[in-house]
Every structure is written in C-alpha cells, then in structure tokens.
Amino acid sequence: MSAPMSAEDEAVSICRDLMRFDTSNYGDDRGPGERLAAEYAAGLLTEVGLDVELIEPRPGRTTVMARWPGADPERPGLLVHAHTDVVPAEPALWRHHPFGGEIADGCLWGRGAVDMKYFAAQMLAVVRARMRAGRPPARDVVLAFVADEENGGRLGARWLVDNRPELFEGCTEAIGEVGGFSATLPNGRRLYLVETAEKGVIWFRVTTKGIAGHGSMLNSSNAIAQLGEIMHRVGEHRFPVQLTPTTRQFIDALSAELDEQFHPDDPDALLKAISPLERIVGASLQNIASPTLISAGNKTNVIPSLASAELDCRFLPGHEDEFIASFVALVGPNATCEIFYRDIAVETDFPTPLTHAMAASVARHDPGAGVIPYLLPAGTDAKHFSRLGIACYGFAPLKLPADFDFPAAFHGVDERVPVDALRFGVPVLDDFFDRC
Ligand SMILES: [Zn+2]
Known part of the structure; x- marks a missing residue:
C-alpha cells in the first residue's frame, strides 16, 4: 500500500483535476455547466x-452541499464556500492550455487557478485529511461548492438563498473569495x-x-453626438474619495506599518506602497462609473433618433442613494437614466473573534505576518449569503510572491x-478549522 498523500499534495492534485473540467460560464446555458x-x-x-446533496436548478448547473459536524454542535455554523464555474478562456491566447491543469515555472496554469478552484481544492484536501484523522472542525461547517457565480449566482448562490435557505440554517459567518492573499510592503513585511x-x-x-434625418443634411439635434458628449464627461469623471469603516482601517493599518501618514484624498503614495494591488485598492476608495457598451443607428446615411449607452457602476457601502443622485446630475437633463440591474453593497465588522482566528492561523504558518481588512471593488456570492444575516469574509489563504500580479490573474489570459x-x-485552513 502506498503512503497517503499529504494534504498539500492532494490539494495540488485536486486543483489540477478541477481545472481540467471546463466549467466555462457564458452567462447563458451555452456552457458545459458545473x-x-x-x-x-x-x-x-x-x-x-x-453526506452530500447535489442541487440542480437547471440540468447541468450543479451545486454540491455538505454539512460537516463540528466538535461543539451548540455553536452556530460556519459556511465555507467556493464557486466551481469560471469565465470563458480562448486557448489560442494562452501559454498553457486554460483547461490543461499544467504546472510550469512553479505555477499551476489555467482558468480557475485564482478564481477560484484553488480554494475548492484546499477545502476538499483539508476536509478529507481531517475526516480520515477523525478531527472535526471546532463547530459545524457547511461546505458549498456552488455553480454560476460568474453570472450573478442566478443558478447558484442567489438561487440557493431564495429557494433553499434551510441549507444554511444556523450559519452566522462565512468564508470564501476574495481574500486571505498576501501583500508584501516596501519594508518587507507581509500582510x-x-x-x-x-x-x-x-x-x-x-x-x-x-431628431432623425438624412445624414447629408444639417441637423440641430444628433442623439449620437449628445450621447458622446455625456459619455465623455461621465467616463472622465473621478468621484471623490470616500472612506468606509473598512477602508479607513486599511489606510490606518498601512500608515502604522510604514510609519507614513497616507492621505486618502491623494492616494498615489498609498497605491505605490501596496503595488501590485493598486488596481484593487484604488477602486476601493471611490464610486466608479464605467461606460462599457454603446448602441445607436443602423445605417450610415441615417441619423437615428435615439442613442443609448450602458454603464457598469460600482458604489461604496452606505453610498448608494448619494451615488445615484450624483450620477444622474452628472449625466444632466438631456438624457434619461434607467437602472436595469442592481445588487447590494456589503460590509462586515473587523476585528471579530473569527478574524482573530484567521490572524492566528496565518501567523502560525507565516510568523510575523499580519491581517488587515480591505474592501473588494467587485462582487462575489457573499452578497447573496449576507441576505441570510451571515457575516461574510473573504479568506482563502495564499502566500504570494511579492511581485505576483494577483489582480491581473482574475479573468485574465494566463491565469495562474x-x-x-x-x-x-492548506495547513492555514486546517489550523483555522481548529480555531473557528
Ligand atoms: Zn470568483
């Protein structure tokens, strides 16, 4: 009989297997599913x-749920979740096939490497090792491997929360993406x-x-020209820096670490100190409105009467109404504004006993390293789970090389x-299950 694999080895092996399943999510039912x-x-x-339950709101769009009994069943449960779908990838552009699960140059390459099959693999490897050894988690853990995160959870977390909330009964807190990754400061300290x-x-x-009309004639009111002017104004606009409790703590912690007072209104020095995470951190300090789609006209010699644009807007927790008002004012009176999709902002407390447990587990395996809260400028399944009153944290531990461009890997070519x-x-998560 061969010796059982270490949990670390098994996590790598499971991650490679998971990445070889093409679970591309095209935003409709074209994909292969989960x-x-x-x-x-x-x-x-x-x-x-x-015991597991497979749940399929639609054939092929599968979520796996399991309850892992804890040492103290009196305590509330902890939800640990990972999505198994990925955004599509074009193999021709990649150095290694996006669904090959290849290892090269010290990295595991492919779709889902960071978003977020690695965490599903860590979860599976740690749970398996602890089940084999008879080591339950400190409290009940609900494990969720969910479908459809990359399309807003319509057939995944959103659907589960709306239709099967009993699956999460008793859970008060959750961990999932996007957090627990390291940043190395200019002074060498890892957070x-x-x-x-x-x-x-x-x-x-x-x-x-x-006014619609012939393209050859004078026209005093061209819808495309008007829209272009508005989109230029909105696209170039910088909304003011506004801090939430999370970003205030983030800046204070960084200021203390580097013995330098960062001024939120002039974030450049702060962003330099946190490179290569500046794309994430910069976007966490202000509302953003990005024009992303434009449509008008159907023939070159016809001036259309209507032109429209779509904008992806992201607002800070606590600033939704104010953002809408300032956006509409920025667009001005010469256009109509219609909201066709919206989702909530979320913010949870820090520090809490659970974040202390995260910090202790990280420090045990990376002595001297600290833990700080941050605001993700994008959205995850945490939004849906938070509707059940669950306090959600991004904690899926990765110790990254100082120069690793983590934000670029998300949805990028050559994700690895x-x-x-x-x-x-793997041992961090294992340790965390003892302390959680
Ligand atoms: Zn993700």
Missing part, C-alpha cells in the same frame, strides 16, 4: 464519509488582506433623444497560481 466538477467534488466528500466589504453594483442605461502559494493555504 456538473462534472460537482460530481467529482461530491465523490471526494462521500469517500471520506460525508494578508481579509475581505470585509464589497461594493454594490448598478448598471445604468443612458438614452439620448434627437504559484504552487507554493496554494500549498501554503
């Missing part, structure tokens, strides 16, 4: 004695960023109305995760 990945995860859990807040989402459609970073998170 079923094969879900059946694989379910098999790994049942093999070590856990792990725990996500405690997420921006909300508003998608606006802005429409201008002009350093193998050692993935391995590091």
Whole structure:
C-alpha cells in the first residue's frame, strides 16, 4: 500500500483535476455547466464519509452541499464556500492550455487557478485529511461548492438563498473569495488582506433623444453626438474619495506599518506602497462609473433618433442613494437614466473573534505576518449569503510572491497560481478549522 498523500499534495492534485473540467460560464446555458466538477467534488466528500446533496436548478448547473459536524454542535455554523464555474478562456491566447491543469515555472496554469478552484481544492484536501484523522472542525461547517457565480449566482448562490435557505440554517459567518492573499510592503513585511466589504453594483442605461434625418443634411439635434458628449464627461469623471469603516482601517493599518501618514484624498503614495494591488485598492476608495457598451443607428446615411449607452457602476457601502443622485446630475437633463440591474453593497465588522482566528492561523504558518481588512471593488456570492444575516469574509489563504500580479490573474489570459502559494493555504485552513 502506498503512503497517503499529504494534504498539500492532494490539494495540488485536486486543483489540477478541477481545472481540467471546463466549467466555462457564458452567462447563458451555452456552457458545459458545473456538473462534472460537482460530481467529482461530491465523490471526494462521500469517500471520506460525508453526506452530500447535489442541487440542480437547471440540468447541468450543479451545486454540491455538505454539512460537516463540528466538535461543539451548540455553536452556530460556519459556511465555507467556493464557486466551481469560471469565465470563458480562448486557448489560442494562452501559454498553457486554460483547461490543461499544467504546472510550469512553479505555477499551476489555467482558468480557475485564482478564481477560484484553488480554494475548492484546499477545502476538499483539508476536509478529507481531517475526516480520515477523525478531527472535526471546532463547530459545524457547511461546505458549498456552488455553480454560476460568474453570472450573478442566478443558478447558484442567489438561487440557493431564495429557494433553499434551510441549507444554511444556523450559519452566522462565512468564508470564501476574495481574500486571505498576501501583500508584501516596501519594508518587507507581509500582510494578508481579509475581505470585509464589497461594493454594490448598478448598471445604468443612458438614452439620448434627437431628431432623425438624412445624414447629408444639417441637423440641430444628433442623439449620437449628445450621447458622446455625456459619455465623455461621465467616463472622465473621478468621484471623490470616500472612506468606509473598512477602508479607513486599511489606510490606518498601512500608515502604522510604514510609519507614513497616507492621505486618502491623494492616494498615489498609498497605491505605490501596496503595488501590485493598486488596481484593487484604488477602486476601493471611490464610486466608479464605467461606460462599457454603446448602441445607436443602423445605417450610415441615417441619423437615428435615439442613442443609448450602458454603464457598469460600482458604489461604496452606505453610498448608494448619494451615488445615484450624483450620477444622474452628472449625466444632466438631456438624457434619461434607467437602472436595469442592481445588487447590494456589503460590509462586515473587523476585528471579530473569527478574524482573530484567521490572524492566528496565518501567523502560525507565516510568523510575523499580519491581517488587515480591505474592501473588494467587485462582487462575489457573499452578497447573496449576507441576505441570510451571515457575516461574510473573504479568506482563502495564499502566500504570494511579492511581485505576483494577483489582480491581473482574475479573468485574465494566463491565469495562474504559484504552487507554493496554494500549498501554503492548506495547513492555514486546517489550523483555522481548529480555531473557528
Ligand atoms: Zn470568483
């Protein structure tokens, strides 16, 4: 009989297997779905004695749920969740096939490497090791490997919360993406960023109305020209820096670490200190409105009467109404604004006993490292779970090389995760289950 694999080795092996299931989510039912990945995860859990439930709101769009009994059943439960779908990838653009699960240059390459099959793999490896050893978590843990995160959770977390809330009964807190990854400061100190807040989402459609007519003639009211002017104004606009409890703590912590007072109104020095995370951190300090889609006209010699644009807007927790008012004012009176999609912003407390447990688990395996809260400028399934009153944290541990461009890996070409970073998170997560 061969010796059982270490949990670290198994996490790498499981991650490679998961990445070889193409679970591309195109935002409709064109994709292959999550079923094969879900059946694989379910098999790994049942093999070590856990009961699982496979849930399919639509054929092929599969979520796996399991309850892992804790040492103290009197305590409330902890939800640990990972999504198994990924955004599509074009293999021709990649150095290694996005669904090959290849290891090269110290990294595991492919879709889902950081978003977020690595955490599903860490979860599975740690749960399996502890089940084999008879080591329950400190309290009940609900494990969720969910479908459809990349399309707003309509067939995943959002659906589960709306239709099967009993699956999460008793859970008061949750961990998932996007947090627990390290940043190395200019002074060499490593901090792990725990996500405690997420921006909300508003998608606006802005429409201008002009006078239709022949392209060869004078026209005093061209809808496209009007829309262009408005989109230029909105696209170039910088909303003011506004701090939430999370970003205030983030800046204070960084100021203390580096013995330098960062001024939120002039974030450049702060962003330089936190490179290569400046894209995430910069966007966490202000509302953002990005024009992303424009449509007007159907023939070159016809001036259309209408032109419209869509904008992806992200607002800070606590600033939704104020953002809408300032956006509409910025667009001005010559266009109509319509909201066609929106989702909430969330923010949870820091520090709490659970974040102390995260800090202790990280410090045990990376002595001297600290933990700080940060605000994710995008959205995750945490938004849906938070509707059940669950306090959600991004904590999926990775110890990254100082120069690793983590934000670029998300939805990017050549997405990859350093193998050692993935391995590091395994004993951290294991330790966390003792302290949680
Ligand atoms: Zn993700």
